[in-house]
Amino acid sequence: MSTKDFIEKDYYKVLGVPKDATEAEIKKAYRKLARENHPDANKGNARAEERFKEISEANDVLGDPKKRKEYDEARTLFGNGGFRPGPAGGGGSFNFDLGDLFGGGGGGPQGGAGGFGGGLGDVFGGLFNRGGTGTAGSRVQPRRGQDIESEVTLSFTEAINGATVPLRMSSQAPCKACSGTGDKNGTPRVCPTCVGTGQVSRGGGGGFSLTDPCVDCKGRGLIAQDPCDVCKGSGRAKSSRTMQVRIPAGVSDGQRIRLRGKGTPGERGGPAGDLYVVVHVDAHPVFGRRGDNLTVTVPVTFSEAALGGEVKVPTLGGPPVTLKLPESTPNGRTMRARGKGAVRQDGTRGDLLVTVEVVVPKDVTGKARDALEAYRDATAGEDPRAELFQAAKGA
Ligand SMILES: [Zn+2]
């Protein structure tokens, strides 16, 4: 017996009793009808046989207080004609077979065999929690999966070149132990406060009404009769999966990148959500980053700066480049090694900005000392501070 049966069959009518009939009244009506239509008393009467089956089925449900309650609740929820279950229906279990009901509705991707497997999580995560419109009778639409936000830390080089990194993501999934019902036996009851919608409306100003998540069922529409030990009745469990994510080349620290379709899978044929990854990039001991360009500071000697020369400069992940230092290169000058920077979106590369830093030798001895003393004597007439003092006087 599936929920479809619950909606389509009026067992009260079959037994000819009112909806508020007592247990005794139901029992009495059933006995009378069963006697009248019993196959033994109606040999060869196909109609009576069919009727007898109907009566027994109705009694199976209405004669059992627990099943009757579920039947009543299912009919309150779905029985007002707004929702037409599809043809899939079929031999689900007696349990409140929502997976069957919704999945089978349009022969959709989750259609077919009933049972709870994953169905309920979808239903109550989706149908009833949709902003404001999730009335019990609404048609089930494909639903886009949720966007997920995550973060990842890359080495400096990985950020420049792009990298495929494992990303561990945790999300809320239906509890496996109770198939997302929150109930130990998989038979939750419909929340009486919100009648299964998961939302309650409150009046707002100007004829608007606002909806809030139902407090009693925490927006799920269901209440566990016997709460599941694993999820404490919430029906939700943390699930984590590890996914290989391709981070494109050229990302920088703090950047938020969007990976289309890598978020939560869609429901009922809807597209997947997106995954947003905030990238953290570790510093590099040598190279820095300025947009598409890399930066590096290169020590040069005084004589290299003064006389000019060729200076080898390391690059990130490639062979060194040789820079021609012109004569009289001032300390702190920045030169450009084209195409040795970070990868741009279009695949080209930025430049490597090389800043020279004149270093003073730690100790000067021997021939070097003699040469420096000779240099000092030769340049004794130069005063590097003359301009400074001049400028200090003025203005
Ligand atoms: Zn509720």
Ligand SMILES: [Zn+2]
């Ligand atoms: Zn559970």
